[in-house]
Amino acid sequence: MALSYTRLLCRRNLGVNGFRGFYTSKNLAVSTSNAALEKVAVHENHDEKNMRLKRPMSPHLTIYQVQITTLLSISHRATGIILSGYAATIGLSTLFMPGGMPCMIEAVHALCLPAVAIAVGKIALAFPVAFHFCNGIRHLAWDLGVFLSIKDVYTTGYAMVLAAAALSVVLAIL
Structure with missing residues (x-):
């Protein structure tokens, strides 16, 4: 495959039109001269071809109603x-910051932020942990064959979101 592309690129000054062979079904390797390339009609892409042939457009995400299962x-x-970003940030900060995490905590305290801002920040940092943890337990229950009916899936979804919110508040208080 790579050899075919290399040959295609190395043929007598194909120009920009030569790259159209990468994403169209028309074979450009059959032409041998620049004059023959100039006579080749402009290639149409997939959407243009479907519109010309009056084919219906396939349904996509726009026709579906948003569901809690999708969002979760x-x-x-x-x-x-x-x-994983938390893990990378904490790992790199302990590597490259002279004082490590205690120095970072002291820097946040030195900002003299209001208590509400610190509480919101703590909850924002704790919510991904709580959500992933609670949803992971929900998935483990599914692996055991429990709560697999549609009604149970929605019920456990709402319960999991509430549990994650409560757990994130508890983690922020600690």
């Missing part, structure tokens, strides 16, 4: 990414 699944992945 996306949120679980997002909180996992946030937690």
